[in-house]
Amino acid sequence: xxxxxxxxxxxxxxxxxxxxxxxxxxxxxxxxxxxxxxxxxxxxxxxxxxxxxxxxxxxxxxxxxxxxxxxxxxxxxxxxxxxxxxxxxxxxxxxxxxxxxxxxxxxxxxxxxxxxxxxxxxxxxxxxxxxxxxxxxxxx
Amino acid sequence: xxxxxxxxxxxxxxxxxxxxxxxxxxxxxxxxxxxxxxxxxxxxxxxxxxxxxxxxxxxxxxxxxxxxxxxxxxxxxxxxxxxxxxxxxxxxxxxxxxxxxxxxxxxxxxxxxxxxxxxxxxxxxxxxxxxxxxxxxxxxxxxxxxxxxxxxxxxxxxxxxxxxxxxxxxxxxxxxxxxxxxxxxxxxxxxxxxxxxxxxxxxxxxxxxxxxxxxxxxxxxxxxxxxxxxxxxxxxxxxxxxxxxxxxxxxxxxxxxxxxxxxxxxxxxxxxxxxxxxxxxxxxxxxxxxxxxxxxxxxxxxxxxxxxxxxxxxxxxxxxxxxxxxxxxxxxxxxxxxxxxxxxxxxxxxxxxxxxxxxxxxxxxxxxxxxxxxxxxxxxxxxxxxxxx
Numbered sequence: 001x002x003x004x005x006x007x008x009x010x011x012x013x014x015x016x017x018x019x020x021x022x023x024x025x026x027x028x029x030x031x032x033x034x035x036x037x038x039x040x041x042x043x044x045x046x047x048x049x050x051x052x053x054x055x056x057x058x059x060x061x062x063x064x065x066x067x068x069x070x071x072x073x074x075x076x077x078x079x080x081x082x083x084x085x086x087x088x089x090x091x092x093x094x095x096x097x098x099x100x101x102x103x104x105x106x107x108x109x110x111x112x113x114x115x116x117x118x119x120x121x122x123x124x125x126x127x128x129x130x131x132x133x134x135x136x137x138x139x140x
Numbered sequence: 141x142x143x144x145x146x147x148x149x150x151x152x153x154x155x156x157x158x159x160x161x162x163x164x165x166x167x168x169x170x171x172x173x174x175x176x177x178x179x180x181x182x183x184x185x186x187x188x189x190x191x192x193x194x195x196x197x198x199x200x201x202x203x204x205x206x207x208x209x210x211x212x213x214x215x216x217x218x219x220x221x222x223x224x225x226x227x228x229x230x231x232x233x234x235x236x237x238x239x240x241x242x243x244x245x246x247x248x249x250x251x252x253x254x255x256x257x258x259x260x261x262x263x264x265x266x267x268x269x270x271x272x273x274x275x276x277x278x279x280x281x282x283x284x285x286x287x288x289x290x291x292x293x294x295x296x297x298x299x300x301x302x303x304x305x306x307x308x309x310x311x312x313x314x315x316x317x318x319x320x321x322x323x324x325x326x327x328x329x330x331x332x333x334x335x336x337x338x339x340x341x342x343x344x345x346x347x348x349x350x351x352x353x354x355x356x357x358x359x360x361x362x363x364x365x366x367x368x369x370x371x372x373x374x375x376x377x378x379x380x381x382x383x384x385x386x387x388x389x390x391x392x393x394x395x396x397x398x399x400x401x402x403x404x405x406x407x408x409x410x411x412x413x414x415x416x417x418x419x420x421x422x423x424x425x426x427x428x429x430x431x432x433x434x435x436x437x438x439x440x441x442x443x444x445x446x447x448x449x450x451x452x453x454x455x456x457x458x459x460x461x462x463x464x465x466x467x468x469x470x471x472x473x474x475x476x477x478x479x480x481x482x483x484x485x486x487x488x489x490x491x492x493x494x495x496x497x498x499x500x501x502x503x504x505x506x507x508x509x510x511x512x513x514x515x516x517x518x519x520x521x522x523x524x525x526x527x528x529x
Contacts, residue, residue, distance in 0.1 A: 009274040019274075041275045041388065067297070067395050069289035070342040074282035086280050086341075088290055088390055098390040100279045108342045113297045130278055 156186025224512020317468025379412025
């Protein structure tokens with residue numbers, strides 16, 4: 001773990017609760033009370049209405065694969081590959097987030113847009129955990 | 141909307157347009173050297189002196205005033221708007237507003253970028269806690285090819301767009317480059333060559349991706365009245381638009397539709413009062429083959445999902461029904477990193493009938509449509525040799 005070679009997030013005040021929750025293996029997003037809706041990425045203002053009347057709430061960690069690419073020429077030293085699957089997942093609660101699809105071959109022929117996915121937490125260092133996604137019900 | 145916008149149609153013109161002396165791999169030149177060459181050449185083209193310039197527009201990572209200082213200018217109006225590669229197209233709209241308002245007379249829009257050699261280039265503009273570094277890079281987002289591939293995959297899924305259709309666009313664009321002695325990539329290219337090239341980020345192959353070069357360009361914008369007294373025939377600004385919807389890749393509102401392009405082009409067409417059928421020659425920013433495909437859809441040249449079939453059959457190639465990217469585009473001509481400037485320069489050359497073997501005969505109306513970020517922003521310019529009455 002100490003030798004993790006991928007880029008790590010540097011949290012800012014409005015995002016730190018997200019990364020702290022990930023460390024506890026919880027996926028939490030800001031929820032706008034006036035809109036009654038989650039949003040991503042974390043900000044101190046709702047992107048729909050600019051409200052500051054927000055709270056952090058856990059989400060289900062379930063969603064569908066919205067789109068993906070299999071990266072053959074990617075970041076140098078990236079631990080998952082190449083090839084690796086860069087993905088955008090649409091959470092059941094609505095927001096879309098970028099992630100890696102894991103627990104499935106990095107092969108465009110086996111990956112289907114719309115497939116159900118679920119979060120899986122990867123403790124990449126002692127301080128940081130990244131929310132990855134895998135096919136729902138998978139063994140990854 | 142149209143009536144107030146229409147008032148601006150033809151109020152200003154592009155009076156000069158040029159590139160830096162050379163482009164390609166230029167480790168002996170800094171980005172500012174490319175700026176200086178381009179600015180000097182564009183002003184000479186217009187028949188103006190640097191002392192005539194009172195407004196400077198540039199979009200590097202520097203302050204606009206730093207560019208002005210290097211060029212020895214003392215502008216009264218400085219605009220460093222940076223919305224990605226289409227910034228210079230947006231600058232035409234900004235210059236138009238400033239000239240129409242009577243604030244300035246001569247606007248220099250200038251670009252110099254050592255995109256390949258990285259000489260004299262600033263470092264990153266991102267702090268370590270930038271949102272894209274927090275929420276995208278840890279998952280292996282590796283620059284533009286990976287981001288654009290996410291849109292290409294979704295477009296293919298939703299509409300059945302194929303890699304062969306994207307490859308056709310690259311092939312048609314290469315055919316234009318073969319007619320342009322200045323183009324970097326002039327070897328013959330086939331659909332099979334594109335599909336057989338190295339996979340970068342599926343579904344995008346190496347030859348679906350633009351070049352990375354060192355290059356510069358500049359245009360001079362002034363009032364239509366003044367432009368008519370200058371060295372070259374004016375290219376009138378008929379319609380302009382710009383828009384931005386997001387920056388972070390995951391925030392793209394619809395991965396299969398470029399909404400900023402719809403917004404910017406609707407405004408440009410409304411202002412110009414011309415129809416799509418009036419466009420004789422088109423410059424569509426082509427950082428990746430998927431970009432003009434989604435651009436043609438969003439700007440209304442075809443319906444959503446029809447971009448793949450639209451670019452098939454050599455439609456955008458020399459002799460095709462829709463001449464596009466006649467310089468050879470970012471795919472085969474040059475791509476410094478912010479390609480939008482070169483759409484302007486080529487449109488001006490086409491409308492002045494200076495393009496030699498690649499000239500579109502009788503072209504009087506052109507569109508330049510640019511891209512910023514990851515389908516984040518867009519800017520559109522419709523320009524012509526006459527102002528419609």
